[in-house]
Amino acid sequence: xxxxxxxxxxxxxxxxxxxxxxxxxxxxxxxxxxxxxxxxxxxxxxxxxxxxxxxxxxxxxxxxxxxxxxxxxxxxxxxxxxxxxxxxxxxxxxxxxxxxxxxxxxxxxxxxxxxxxxxxxxxxxxxxxxxxxxxxxxxxxxxxxxxxxxxxxxxxxxxxxxxxxxxxxxxxxxxxxxxxxxxxxxxxxxxxxxxxxxxxxxxxxxxxxxxxxxxxxxxxxxxxxxxxxxxxxxxxxxxxxxxxxxxxxxxxxxxxxxxxxxxxxxxxxxxxxxxxxxxxxxxxxxxxxxxxxxxxxxxxxxxxxxxxxxxxxx
Ligand code: CP
Numbered sequence: 001x002x003x004x005x006x007x008x009x010x011x012x013x014x015x016x017x018x019x020x021x022x023x024x025x026x027x028x029x030x031x032x033x034x035x036x037x038x039x040x041x042x043x044x045x046x047x048x049x050x051x052x053x054x055x056x057x058x059x060x061x062x063x064x065x066x067x068x069x070x071x072x073x074x075x076x077x078x079x080x081x082x083x084x085x086x087x088x089x090x091x092x093x094x095x096x097x098x099x100x101x102x103x104x105x106x107x108x109x110x111x112x113x114x115x116x117x118x119x120x121x122x123x124x125x126x127x128x129x130x131x132x133x134x135x136x137x138x139x140x141x142x143x144x145x146x147x148x149x150x151x152x153x154x155x156x157x158x159x160x161x162x163x164x165x166x167x168x169x170x171x172x173x174x175x176x177x178x179x180x181x182x183x184x185x186x187x188x189x190x191x192x193x194x195x196x197x198x199x200x201x202x203x204x205x206x207x208x209x210x211x212x213x214x215x216x217x218x219x220x221x222x223x224x225x226x227x228x229x230x231x232x233x234x235x236x237x238x239x240x241x242x243x244x245x246x247x248x249x250x251x252x253x254x255x256x257x258x259x260x261x262x263x264x265x266x267x268x269x270x271x272x273x274x275x276x277x278x279x280x281x282x283x284x285x286x287x288x289x290x291x292x293x294x295x296x297x298x299x300x301x302x303x304x305x306x307x308x309x310x311x312x313x314x
Contacts, residue, residue, distance in 0.1 A: 008306050012124040012131040015140035016181035024182060028150050030302035031295070037074055038297055048077035048308045051108040055081040056099070057134070058089070058114045063269055063293055064134045064143065068111050071300035077308070080107075095119060096126065103127050109308060112136075130307040138174050138233065143303060144268050145178035147296040149186065151288055152223055154295070155264055159186035165217040166190065167249060168227030168276050171198045171238075175268045176227060180206045193217035194227075194249060197238040214249050218259045225266040226251050226277045242275050252278045256286065264288050 008023055016024070037045055053072045057065050065081070072079040082102070084090065089098060095114065102110065109130040112120050117139035124131040135141040153159055164183055170176050170192055183190050190208040192199065193216065204210055211217050218224055229245060231237075239245050246252075251265065265277075265286045273279045282289060 007309075011307065012120070012133075013142055013303055013307060014120050014124055014131065014133050016142045016145050016178045016185070017140065019142075019182075019185070021185050024146070024149070024186060027146055027299065027302050027306065028153060030306060031146075031150050031298040032154075034074075034301040034305070035295070035298035037301070038294075043074050044076060045074065046076045047305050048072070048075040048108075050078075051308050052078045052080070052106065053109045053111065053304065053308075054102055054107040055079065055134075056102070056110055056112045056114075057081070058084045058095070058112070058119075059135070061113055061134070063296060064113065064141075067293070067296040068132075068134065068143075068300050068304075070297050071304055074297070075301055075304055075308070077108075077304070096122065099123050099127060103129060109304065132303060132307065135174055138172050138177070140178045140181075141174040141268075142178050143296070143300055144175050145182040146303070147292055147299040148175075148179055148225065148266060148268070149182050150295045150299050151266065151292050152188075152264065155288065156222060159183065159188050162188045162222045163220055164188050164190050164223040164225060165193065165221040166225045166227060167193045167214055167217050167251070169198045169229045170194045170203065170227070171200050172230040172233040173227050179225065180208055184208070191217050191221070195239045195245070214251070214255060215258055218251075218255065218263070221259060221263060223264045223266060224251065224256075224259060225268075226271075228268070228270060229272055229275050231272075242272075246275055250274070250276055250278060251281050253280045253284070256281055256284075259286075262286075266292060269293070 107129050111132045111134050113134040114136050117137035119136050120131050120133040166176050184207040192208050192210050263286055267289050
């Protein structure tokens, strides 16, 4: 049974949707403390000593996977990284059989990325380990939204009342779904823009404003979050050409001149340079894209610590 020592209500982090504003604030505050650990000469604390974390990445990843591995090592956990390639998954073993076999070796936490929405929940319902969603299909990517929020709060000092415009391939993005849940819970103002073919119908029901053009979206924005065009999730292009996409929804230096002075430009990565964002903007003075990556380690340390500590208290 979960005890009062557990600061998060669930043993798992499956998405932002089930979290309360207080839980989000707790994770961000905890991450603030952990950011300092990464700036020390000896970047390690003993918080998860003796705990085993398995990273089960069944879909490609650079940032999330490396960031979780670093976070686990900085917390002194034992870690093991597992991918479909080279495993019995290639012989047809199912996800649940794979997970149950891994569970037989007593991990305390499993971090999972999977192409199917709901795969982390399926494991969470069946396994005693804490399950952390590292991205499931087009459903959620909770630690990405948490690191985005951490970066905004660090720069602007708050989330409430901040104008965040998210631009691009809304339909295929788990990042946008988690960000909408988080930002609206924390009372930020969210505006979306993108090609109509990549904008889900009735997305306004999630508490966001939808505009038709990139110029309209960036006007008055404190934060511009560009999304990757997810070519791998589109059977065929949902717009006439990549050149036309860039001409209509690409963030160029010329377009950025219309934005507020000091606007933050964000992107979860990986970027399609010259499609959704120009290199001069991605590498320019308003970009916080690499700071997002740095902050990802502290945020993932916080999530692992809060779930791992709770697990030990059970
Ligand atoms: N932002 C993000 O999830 O990047 P990766 O796919 O490289 O993990």
